[in-house]
Amino acid sequence: MRLHPEVAQALQTHRAVVALESTVITHGLPRPLNLELARKLEETVREAGAIPATIAILKGQVVVGLTAEELEAIASDESADKASLWNLGALVAQGKSAGTTVASTAFLAHKAGIQVFATGGIGGVHPHPYDESADLLVLSRTPIVVVSAGPKSILDLAATLERLESLGVALLGYKTNHLPAFHSPSSPYPLPARVESPLGAAQAYKAARALGLPGASLVLNPISKGLDFAQVQRWVEQATQEAARLGIGGKALTPFLLRRISELSGGQTDEANLRLLEENARLAAQIALALTQE
Amino acid sequence: MRLHPEVAQALQTHRAVVALESTVITHGLPRPLNLELARKLEETVREAGAIPATIAILKGQVVVGLTAEELEAIASDESADKASLWNLGALVAQGKSAGTTVASTAFLAHKAGIQVFATGGIGGVHPHPYDESADLLVLSRTPIVVVSAGPKSILDLAATLERLESLGVALLGYKTNHLPAFHSPSSPYPLPARVESPLGAAQAYKAARALGLPGASLVLNPISKGLDFAQVQRWVEQATQEAARLGIGGKALTPFLLRRISELSGGQTDEANLRLLEENARLAAQIALALTQE
């Protein structure tokens, strides 16, 4: 594992650092939008007063804090893999490059000593039996702050919330009592706790750490000016029915659904996606600052 | 975390201590029965020769071993929350008061160095997909003796037993080969191990600790003079059908079911509930003593 010197120094001097994932760069967005977004997120973290640390696997090395050149390299690498926990060792041993998922970024950021990680949406329970993202178990085992806009829209939200409860993941609604639903700021599902400020989130995380709780503190940050929950659900339903008609399933299903809801929304979901990523990066930086200032 | 001086001293001098949960006080029983029961359980532990340590969150502080005044305060606090793992950090950071569930009590008792915890029924798998109590994962991660009368009556017993197996929780039938079913002393489901005495339970727990097993040793103590299993199942089924007819679901379902089976049984389930709590507290104290005496 190699840390960017700026990140290493910030951690040693207890300054605010925010980890950022990289599957959004390698698999989430078309080129060159992916690089623009990656730079924008780092800039957002800096503007809020923290040091960004984008994490990725570069030729078999875990890099925590990509340089500008490395960010360009991973954003243009069409052969980059997706690194989750179940292939991380092999990718490293075989000298491959990969974007890191929520699961592997949270794991690696924590190993590096970073306390706050910003992402877009977390994984969860798919509406198929036994298809559950590796993000959930990692969240239950990794004591780090994760800032997200909620589980991705195509997931079974009620089941995902139940699993987060079963797994003992600390849930903190950011100025909300209900689970944010990624493209939508709210959903019908109540949350067990709420915070009103970055400091409030930092304090809840510190209390959880002091008690030795093993899991993450998941800060759920509703998107500003998001889409209507029922409307998004209808798009997801329509896309799901189309997939069934076309016989699309397995690993091809999620990309198909995402593309179709983008089309059905006339691009509104794409725009929301970019905005929430930026908003989460900003809030994560503020929480990281609050953690250093207390 | 603040320990009652008597509890702290007992732990330092390796004397027997039994942790008790407090959601049974804040959410499980009507006032003033809840305070009477809480006192009765502590008394039962003392009579059996051990020190009781009722655990709760009081104004943001984890208290292990409530004083008599604190027990009264939490029993009369109508605004007390329910603290599980997913909201524990926030409750502490926000200065709130709460009863602790099986999951959070087991976690906190173990952190405090207590080896034995008595409760009534444990949580498990609800007959709805993905609704699984946080108790189960905590039991798989926390090396403590938990004495219980089995999973609560409204749960899917077969599924709960399967999950306990999958999670590697050590199950010890107390003088029984079959899973006790809370209000009923037995069920059709066979257990993998059986002990005949408090010493037998203590020895199985010590063996598990010596091997470094990460999970709990769950002592399953059949209620004495309990209700007939098939009869309780029929009440649960009837109550479940009524809930469906009335459109009752979500968080409102469990309280409704418990109230209805109480009514349908003419109060027999309430009486059984109190008796099994006392019996479990007594057995827990005996196991705690056996642990100190070997």
Next chain:
Amino acid sequence: MRLHPEVAQALQTHRAVVALESTVITHGLPRPLNLELARKLEETVREAGAIPATIAILKGQVVVGLTAEELEAIASDESADKASLWNLGALVAQGKSAGTTVASTAFLAHKAGIQVFATGGIGGVHPHPYDESADLLVLSRTPIVVVSAGPKSILDLAATLERLESLGVALLGYKTNHLPAFHSPSSPYPLPARVESPLGAAQAYKAARALGLPGASLVLNPISKGLDFAQVQRWVEQATQEAARLGIGGKALTPFLLRRISELSGGQTDEANLRLLEENARLAAQIALALTQE
């Protein structure tokens, strides 16, 4: 826990050791085939240059590396139990003897300091809700190399693969891109990583250990000259339908299914079973050697 002197010395001097399970001896094969197979597997490990350590519970003692006499004793002990995590403490405390499952063998081998474990098939998700082998969670918590020919034929392969992903278990196809299916060398389900040699497997495991990943590296070794996947699936389906007609379920189902597919295949599955065990023992020894030689 008692280690065979030869095993203890090999571990101290960093020589190659391969753990072997013992439920295949106590519950998997008829006598005297079970003892012959157990000896054959140890011999195979030795021929490949490593020290075998068959693990079992003998009269309440965990033994890592049975002597020739102990191997005979456990192979002829008709009362031997099956030790998984949920009864291990009780078996030890009560002085019983038992074969160890994949779950308990992986756990105990890792505790003993052994890095490689060979078995036949791993457990997984049964085609019944909530029936999931304890092997899976142990694999997600135990950083050891496990060499297997895939999940057993009667399991839901797709669901098992999903759970392995959710649990973050590192999967390494041995010269294959698809999940091996125990009696069959392949299945339609793609794997996330592939290695080409014992050294490749050893390097992926070392990388995972260096990163601090908590789970196993599961090396999936396709059986040579195995049976056709679709054919085995048909036998399993037929046996499952017969079981339903005969009202066979619960703990009796798996033995019934295994016996019937043996009969339906005219003994071909039994022959495959023995061959894959030997092949896995050999590959495990080669990986253990590669781990010492780098």
